[in-house]
Amino acid sequence: MIGTPELRHVDEEILQGLLAVAVNDAASDEVMPPVAGPPGWTPARQDAFRAWHWARRPGLAGPLRESTFAIVVDGHIVGSARLACRDSQEVLETGMWLARSARGRGIGTAALQALLNEAARGNVRLLVAETTATNLGAIAALRRNDARLTTDPHNGHVHAQLPLNQAQPPPPASPNP
Helix, strand or coil: CCCCCEEEECCHHHHHHHHHHHHHHCCHHHHCCCCCCCCCCCHHHHHHHHHHHHHCCCCCCCCCCEEEEEEEECCEEEEEEEEEECCCCCEEEEEEEECHHHCCCCHHHHHHHHHHHHHHCCCCCEEEEEEECCCHHHHHHHHHCCCEEEECCCCCEEEEEEEHHHCCCCCCCECCC
């Protein structure tokens, strides 16, 4: 039985563990914005990964209005999730990635519920997400969390809306161990 995923705010120790999982069990283009240079987990790409997460450490109230979390299951980091303010604090955008070894086990569905719970603690009314029609795991997790999905027939992008009234009263995200 897989434990319940929990979200942990990213500090330096969590960030190093998150990077190790990304390098060992995910492709760089699955987990971060593009970085110029050769493909793969180059030192420059690893530095960019650290900088991207570190810049979001101030959270939703910070200058980037984004927060990142490590997804932890049974004490092991298995991926990352983020929340970002859209036009207002009432609408947050989310995204996540999971290590290859963590996919297909229901972790994404449960982690999305944890993100809904995290967002529900604020004055948020709607969580939105974007993916592609070929990302069947993400679409399944969104559907299992009762997302309203629309697909753009021109580019295959799937837009999801998750009203927050479905989230359960949440415990706070775990502080770093």
